[in-house]
Amino acid sequence: xxxxxxxxxxxxxxxxxxxxxxxxxxxxxxxxxxxxxxxxxxxxxxxxxxxxxxxxxxxxxxxxxxxxxxxxxxxxxxxxxxxxxxxxxxxxxxxxxxxxxxxxxxxxxxxxxxxxxxxxxxxxxxxxxxxxxxxxxxxxxxxxxxxxxxxxxxxxxxxxxxxxxxxxxxxxxxxxxxxxxxxxxxxxxxxxxxxxxxxxxxxxxxxxxxxxxxxxxxxxxxxxxxxxxxxxxxxxxxxxxxxxxxxxxxxxxxxxxxxxxxxxxxxxxxxxxxxxxxxxxxxxxxxxxxxxxxxxxxxxx
Amino acid sequence: xxxxxxxxxxxxxxxxxxxxxxxxxxxxxxxxxxxxxxxxxxxxxxxxxxxxxxxxxxxxxxxxxxxxxxxxxxxxxxxxxxxxxxxxxxxxxxxxxxxxxxxxxxxxxxxxxxxxxxxxxxxxxxxxxxxxxxxxxxxxxxxxxxxxxxxxxxxxxxxxxxxxxxxxxxxxxxxxxxxxxxxxxxxxxxxxxxxxxxxxxxxxxxxxxxxxxxxxxxxxxxxxxxxxxxxxxxxxxxxxxxxxxxxxxxxxxxxxxxxxxxxxxxxxxxxxxxxxxxxxxxxxxxxxxxxxxxxxxxxxxxxxxxxxxxxxxxxxxxxxxxxxxxxxxxxxxxxxxxxxxxxxxxxxxxxxxxxxx
Amino acid sequence: xxxxxxxxxxxxxxxxxxxxxxxxxxxxxxxxxxxxxxxxxxxxxxxxxxxxxxxxxxxxxxxxxxxxxxxxxxxxxxxxxxxxxxxxxxxxxxxxxxxxxxxxxxxxxxxxxxxxxxxxxxxxxxxxxxxxxxxxxxxxxxxxxxxxxxxxxxxxxxxxxxxxxxxxxxxxxxxxxxxxxxxxxxxxxxxxxxxxxxxxxxxxxxxxxxxxxxxxxxxxxxxxxxxxxxxxxxxxxxxxxxxxxxxxxxxxxxxxxxxxxxxxxxxxxxxxxxxxxxxxxxxxxxxxxxxxxxxx
Numbered sequence: 001x002x003x004x005x006x007x008x009x010x011x012x013x014x015x016x017x018x019x020x021x022x023x024x025x026x027x028x029x030x031x032x033x034x035x036x037x038x039x040x041x042x043x044x045x046x047x048x049x050x051x052x053x054x055x056x057x058x059x060x061x062x063x064x065x066x067x068x069x070x071x072x073x074x075x076x077x078x079x080x081x082x083x084x085x086x087x088x089x090x091x092x093x094x095x096x097x098x099x100x101x102x103x104x105x106x107x108x109x110x111x112x113x114x115x116x117x118x119x120x121x122x123x124x125x126x127x128x129x130x131x132x133x134x135x136x137x138x139x140x141x142x143x144x145x146x147x148x149x150x151x152x153x154x155x156x157x158x159x160x161x162x163x164x165x166x167x168x169x170x171x172x173x174x175x176x177x178x179x180x181x182x183x184x185x186x187x188x189x190x191x192x193x194x195x196x197x198x199x200x201x202x203x204x205x206x207x208x209x210x211x212x213x214x215x216x217x218x219x220x221x222x223x224x225x226x227x228x229x230x231x232x233x234x235x236x237x238x239x240x241x242x243x244x245x246x247x248x249x250x251x252x253x254x255x256x257x258x259x260x261x262x263x264x265x266x267x268x269x270x271x272x273x274x275x276x277x278x279x280x281x282x283x284x285x286x287x288x289x290x291x292x293x294x295x296x297x298x299x300x301x
Numbered sequence: 302x303x304x305x306x307x308x309x310x311x312x313x314x315x316x317x318x319x320x321x322x323x324x325x326x327x328x329x330x331x332x333x334x335x336x337x338x339x340x341x342x343x344x345x346x347x348x349x350x351x352x353x354x355x356x357x358x359x360x361x362x363x364x365x366x367x368x369x370x371x372x373x374x375x376x377x378x379x380x381x382x383x384x385x386x387x388x389x390x391x392x393x394x395x396x397x398x399x400x401x402x403x404x405x406x407x408x409x410x411x412x413x414x415x416x417x418x419x420x421x422x423x424x425x426x427x428x429x430x431x432x433x434x435x436x437x438x439x440x441x442x443x444x445x446x447x448x449x450x451x452x453x454x455x456x457x458x459x460x461x462x463x464x465x466x467x468x469x470x471x472x473x474x475x476x477x478x479x480x481x482x483x484x485x486x487x488x489x490x491x492x493x494x495x496x497x498x499x500x501x502x503x504x505x506x507x508x509x510x511x512x513x514x515x516x517x518x519x520x521x522x523x524x525x526x527x528x529x530x531x532x533x534x535x536x537x538x539x540x541x542x543x544x545x546x547x548x549x550x551x552x553x554x555x556x557x558x559x560x561x562x563x564x565x566x567x568x569x570x571x572x573x574x575x576x577x578x579x580x581x582x583x584x585x586x587x588x589x590x591x592x593x594x595x596x597x598x599x600x601x602x603x604x605x606x607x608x609x610x611x612x613x614x615x616x617x618x619x620x621x622x623x624x625x626x627x628x629x630x631x632x633x634x635x636x637x638x639x640x641x642x643x644x645x646x647x648x649x650x651x652x653x654x655x656x657x658x
Numbered sequence: 659x660x661x662x663x664x665x666x667x668x669x670x671x672x673x674x675x676x677x678x679x680x681x682x683x684x685x686x687x688x689x690x691x692x693x694x695x696x697x698x699x700x701x702x703x704x705x706x707x708x709x710x711x712x713x714x715x716x717x718x719x720x721x722x723x724x725x726x727x728x729x730x731x732x733x734x735x736x737x738x739x740x741x742x743x744x745x746x747x748x749x750x751x752x753x754x755x756x757x758x759x760x761x762x763x764x765x766x767x768x769x770x771x772x773x774x775x776x777x778x779x780x781x782x783x784x785x786x787x788x789x790x791x792x793x794x795x796x797x798x799x800x801x802x803x804x805x806x807x808x809x810x811x812x813x814x815x816x817x818x819x820x821x822x823x824x825x826x827x828x829x830x831x832x833x834x835x836x837x838x839x840x841x842x843x844x845x846x847x848x849x850x851x852x853x854x855x856x857x858x859x860x861x862x863x864x865x866x867x868x869x870x871x872x873x874x875x876x877x878x879x880x881x882x883x884x885x886x887x888x889x890x891x892x893x894x895x896x897x898x899x900x901x902x903x904x905x906x907x908x909x910x911x912x913x914x915x916x917x918x919x920x921x922x923x924x925x926x927x928x929x930x931x932x933x934x935x936x937x938x939x940x941x942x943x944x945x946x947x948x949x950x951x952x953x954x
Contacts, residue, residue, distance in 0.1 A: 016355070019856035020775035024783070027768040027831065030824050031783045035790030038801035045800075054800070101685055114937070115689045117944065118696070121936035123885030125902045126929040129909050130695045133702065133918060134715055144714045174692065182944055231792050238887040242906055259796040264892065269800065276796040287792055353847050374853030386844035390866040399862075400852035447852065459844075 039280065046273035054269055063274035073275065076253040079165045083254070084233045086169050087176070091229050092222070094173065095180030100210060102181070103188045113185075117178035124175065128242025131171035132158060158244055161251035168236075168243055168252060175239075176232065180225050187221030188214070223293060230286045234279055255279050303365065304329040304487040305350065305455055310359035312342075312349060312511075319345050320511045322359070327489065332481050334498040335491045337508035338534070343491045344459055346508070350489065351380050351457050364454055374400070379448020380457040383464055385440045387432035393419075393443050394428040400451045418449040421483075437469050438476070445480065458490040462497060474500060495535055499523070507531050525648070529655040532578045532648055538612060538623045540578045540648075547575050547649065547658075557618035562594040563645040566658055574652035581612070581625040583646045586638050596641025604634050615640070703727060703923035710918050726919035730927055734920055736907040737896065743924050746904030750884060750931075752815055753900055757822035758879045762872065765827055769834025770860050774846050784831070791828035799892060806893065813895040821889050826882065830875055837871040838864060870942070877943050881932045901928050 049059045067073050098116060102109055119127065134140045137156035145153040157167030191214060199209040215222075237256035244252045255275060263272035305327040312320040320342050327333050335343040348354040350361055352373035360369045368376045387396050394415055401411045419425045422442040432440060441461060448456055458477070462470045478501055481488055492498055498505050499519045506516040507530075515527040526532035532540050545554025552559040552575065559577065561570070590596045597617065605612040606628070613624045613632055617640070624640060632638060649658040698715050703726050705719040732742040739745065771777075772784055802821060803812060811817035841864070849859045890900040899907070905928045909921045936943050 017775055017777045020771040020777055020780075023767045023771045023856065024777075024780060026764045026823075027771075027787060027827065028783050030827050031786040031790065033805070034798060034802065034824050035786055035793060038798040038805075039793055041801040042797045054804075098688065101681060104681060106681065106685065110940075112685055112689055113944070114940070116692050118933065118936055119692065121881055121932040121943070122929045123887065123902050123932070125885075125887050125906050126925050127695075129905070129921065129925045130699050132909075133922060134695060134698055136715070136918075139710065139713075139918070140715050144716055147714060174695065178692070234794050235796075238902075241887070242910070245910060256794070256796055259799075260888075260892075263800055272796075272800070276794065276799070279794040280797045283792055283794055287789075348847075351847075351851060353850060372853070373847075373851045378851065380848065380851045382844040382848060384842055384844050386842065386848035388845065388849070388863060399849070399854070403853035403858060447848070451852075 042273050043277050043280070046270060046277045048270050048273075050269040050273070052267045052269070059270075063270045064278075067271060067274050067278065072250050072253055073255070073258055075250055076255045076258050079252060080233070080236070080254055082165050083169055083172070083236065084230070086166070087172055087233060088226070088229050090169075090173050091177050091180050092225060094177045095225065096184045096215075098177070098181040099184035099188055102185055113182070116181055119175045120178045122175065124238035125242045127171050127175045128168075128239045131167070131174070132243045135167055135170075159248060161248050164244060164248065164252040168239055171243060172236070172239055176229070180229065183221060183225050183228070184218070187218045190221075191217055223290065227286070227290050231283065234283055234286075302329045303327070304331070304363070305489065306360075306362040306365075307346075307350070308360040308362070310346070310349060310361065311357050312345060312354065313357045318511055320349065320356075323511075323513055325506060325513070325516065327487055329487055330485045332488045332490065332501055332503045334502035334505045335489065335508060336495060336498040336505050336534075337493065339493060341508040342511040343493075343508050345511075347457055347459055347489060347491045350455075351378055352376050374403070377454040378457055379451055379453040379455070380459065381441070381444045381448060381461045383460040385432075385444040385461070387435075387440060387443055387447075389432055392429050392431055393424065393435070393446075396432065396443055397428075397446050397450050400447065404451075414450045414452070418446045421449065422446050437465055438473055441473050441476070445477075449484075454487060456484075456486050456488040458488065458492075460491055460493070463492070463494065470497075477501065495537065499535075507534060509534075525657065526578075527657050529576055529578070529650040532650070536580055538581050538625065540580050541584070541620070541622050543577045543579075543618075543620050544652070545575065545577065546573070548572050552577050552644070552649070555619050557597075557620075559644055560594045561644055563643075564647070564649065565645070566649070568658065570658075575658060576650040576652060576655070577644070577647055578650065579642050579644070579647035581623040582610075584622070584624045584640055584642045586624060586626060586630075586632075586640045590639050590641030593641035593643050595644060596639055598637055598639050600637050601632050601634050604632055699922045699926045699929075702919055703730075703926055705919050707917060707919060726917070726923040727927070729917075730908075730920045730924035734908045734924060735914075736899075736904055736911065739896075743901060743904060743908065743927055746899060746901035747927070749815075749894075749898045749904075750901040752898075753818055753822070753890075753894075754880060754883050756816075757819045757826075757883050758876060760819060761823040761826040761830060761879055762875050764823060765830030765875070766834045766868075766872070767860065768827070768831045769836075770838050770864055771856075772831070772835045773838035773841075774843075774859070774864075775856065784835070787828045787831060795825070795888060799888075803892070812893065815894070815898055818889060818893045818900075821893055822879075822883050822886070825889070826879055830879070833875055833878070834868075834871065837868060841867060873939075874942055874945055877935055877939050880935055881943075884931050 045054050045056075046063055047058050047060060048055060049057050049062065102112060106112065135142075135156070135158050137143065137159060142153060142155045145155070157163045157170070195213060195217070196209070199213060204212070235256055236254050237260065240246060240252055240254050240257055246253045246257055256279070259272045259276045259279065261272075262268045262275060303326055305325070307323050307325040310320055310323040311318070323346065325333070335346060337343045345354065349356050350363075352368065352371060352375075356369060360367055362368065363376050363378065373380075388399065391399065397415045397418060398411050401414060406414075415428070416425075419428055422445060424439060424442050424446065427435060427439055427443070432443070435443065444461070445456075461477075462473055465473065474497055477490075481501075490497075490501060502519055504516060504518055505522055507514045507522065509530055515522055515531045517527075522531060523535055526535060529542070533542070543552070543554045543557070543559075545552055545557075547553075547561070547570065549572065550561050552561060554577070584590075585593065599615040599617055599622070601613050601615050603614040605614075608628055610628045611626045611630050611632065613626060615622050615624065615638075622640075626632065650656060651658055694716075701718050702710065702715060704722045704724070705713075706721065706723050706725070709720060730742060731744050731747075733740060734742045772780055806812040806817040806820070809817075811820065845863060846859060849863045854862065884900075885902060886900065887902045887906065890903045894900070894903075905924050908924055
């Protein structure tokens with residue numbers, strides 16, 4: 001029996017699929033070096049007293065103690081909480097409502113969708129700057145209303161420390177709600193048309209169909225939207241920089257800006273590391289319940 | 302001469318054994334059909350032979366060459382897929398020549414081979430078309446042509462007809478048979494359709510749970526199924542089964558007492574619990590049933606006229622019974638009818654091992 | 659992905675019913691609100707400063723002037739440089755082109771390897787990659803500074819290109835993997851039987867079949883990289899700051915008199931590239947962000 005050599009022997013494990021493995025090197029490197037390596041590096045160095053340069057002089061939880069004792073960080077967290085809760089609720093409500101309106105066989109649907117979504121194409125810097133201008137008390141909305149005759153009207157969120165975060169919220173929602181609308185719309189379109197027919201045959205009013213039937217069916221879409229909004233919230237940075245630079249005073253500081261300032265402006269690296277580790281922790285707190293809901297119980301193929 | 306040899310082939314996915322120590326010896330020019338329900342491992346086996354799946358253990362030889370670890374293209378096989386898998390962005394000519402271009406064959410040789418394959422398959426006018434512009438039958442020819450141009454020894458078919466409607470399926474089945482008749486290549490054909498298997502195959506391998514149950518000619522499998530599973534799997538309408546005991550010269554079940562008559566036992570006759578299976582078409586009725594070793598009058602319950610033949614449902618000694626009759630048989634539900642059969646045409650299986658007795 | 663082109667809500671009733679008027683009324687008001695900032699940018703950028711001081715942000719320009727645009731493009735100052743946003747624009751272009759190409763090439767090959775050539779452990783790395791998309795960038799910023807410095811790329815254009823490639827990888831890889839997975843596996847098998855290898859199948863079977871997803875990825879990346887601020891400000895130096903960073907420095911500079919019209923012209927100029935892509939690509943853009951958003 002003539003057996004040609006080379007093909008009868010089992011090749012080495014490592015060499016099997018070699019091209020695919022070589023092609024995956026960038027992915028493996030990114031996953032291991034950047035996402036795992038850099039994250040661990042930062043977490044480790046957050047327990048040191050690194051100032052201008054990173055050094056491995058461990059000081060336990062000192063940086064975290066200092067962090068939670070700093071007023072600026074506390075203001076940042078409070079702002080993030082307000083911004084987060086409001087933007088989560090409002091974006092979901094607005095996004096879903098607009099999607100539901102557009103799903104009602106509206107003429108010029110594409111035009112409406114184009115208008116509602118274009119802010120998402122703009123950067124946070126552009127968004128922040130244009131809303132800074134619109135909310136300018138001397139020329140913007142406040143002045144317009146005063147010109148109409150209501151001379152005592154006051155609406156200057158960017159100059160009022162108590163409500164400045166809501167000024168940023170206005171811009172944030174304007175920029176991001178279109179995306180959620182699109183996702184919700186895709187979710188609505190994914191629902192079997194027969195559901196609507198059945199609801200109509202049963203004589204259920206439209207609004208009730210949405211609340212009782214449609215929204216529960218769209219649970220996965222809502223979860224996706226929720227995760228999307230939430231992971232965006234933690235990263236809020238550019239918008240604040242453009243709109244208020246954290247002001248007035250420190251009234252509109254956010255954690256991401258705190259991290260940047262500590263790391264790159266005030267040469268207090270370990271503080272920045274500690275603050276960013278806190279951001280990571282908060283993301284994990286958001287992600288774990290989601291991962292549990294999404295993947296817990298049943299495994300997906 | 303052996304064309305394809307599968308030796309102790311085993312495939313495991315983790316703890317799951319998908320193929321278990323398979324052995325098949327396929328002589329040159331044979332049309333072998335791998336038949337089984339979905340999940341039986343038939344497509345997996347074909348993919349192993351093609352080299353698209355790495356085996357866990359065992360060997361595959363094609364034309365006396367051990368190809369267990371060879372690339373699919375080095376095995377001398379061509380494959381026709383269920384979806385035909387024509388490259389949508391290439392013309393028919395491009396599809397046919399893709400393998401040859403990968404092998405860096407000279408241009409004029411490629412052109413000659415494509416032309417020859419197109420002639421054999423009568424697709425010359427289609428060479429410049431894209432697959433999207435072809436009919437189902439034309440697609441199949443191009444898919445076969447892709448194997449043909451490479452001048453392979455073995456054709457592998459992975460359920461090529463199961464996506465099609467019934468009429469086209471019947472046409473293309475004949476076409477494949479004609480092709481095999483003309484080319485005389487070894488062909489391995491996977492299907493879950495027993496009609497395809499019976500009509501196309503020189504031999505059929507019936508698989509279940511990653512194991513070959515029976516490997517034999519269609520007639521042999523049909524007439525002498527090796528176990529109860531094969532008997533039940535092959536044949537439509539399904540074979541009638543009776544559970545009972547062999548006692549002396551009779552098979553006894555509930556209130557029936559069937560004589561064994563001339564039944565040829567493989568391993569000697571012994572009293573034991575057993576199954577008896579008899580195919581619906583081996584049950585005769587009316588005058589023809591009178592002289593058979595076993596006959597009894599039954600009441601017809603449901604009649605399904607199908608044109609070419611008629612299917613009747615009844616009960617025999619408490620067991621449901623299917624009878625296949627002539628298409629013109631005038632029976633109505635509710636009528637009483639004498640039915641009978643010769644047990645020698647049926648099959649006995651051991652109750653425990655379910656193997657043929 | 660669900661086809662979003664067919665409206666499938668309940669059937670509308672008569673044309674001018676009360677419900678319909680409310681529906682369209684609401685939509686028009688909302689649309690006006692969303693369109694307002696764009697309108698404000700445009701009108702402000704076309705007014706002279708005296709006119710801005712007299713009126714409000716919404717009033718249309720009485721006398722249209724393009725001077726603010728000229729000034730924003732070629733004269734506006736950031737620090738000591740007074741050559742306008744044009745510098746930032748060209749910086750952004752230089753960052754954008756290699757970043758988009760590199761990230762898409764790498765991610766598409768990753769996605770292809772994951773979809774068709776799964777090897778042991780590939781899924782582990784892919785999972786890490788996807789989880790990585792959720793890690794706040796802030797956690798990784800500084801170590802990357804060190805890595806880039808070690809490679810001699812810190813502060814250079816190629817350093818930023820690398821950063822964009824890395825952070826674009828999760829979403830793009832997911833996009834491509836899902837797309838390639840949806841291509842029938844039999845095509846891939848057929849190509850292997852035909853003797854095509856890893857690269858042969860990628861270039862001659864997969865690529866020609868995947869043009870739409872490449873366009874989607876391109877839209878996603880162009881918009882994302884053009885709009886980036888954080889990476890630009892950290893990983894480059896002032897001479898090669900991308901447009902967004904320069905824009906912010908121009909508008910939020912504390913020196914001199916605020917020229918709102920120039921600021922708005924500059925803002926509009928910066929937003930022009932993604933806006934153009936958005937309005938031109940339309941459906942594909944929507945598909946891209948929806949695909950990017952609905953993970954898994």
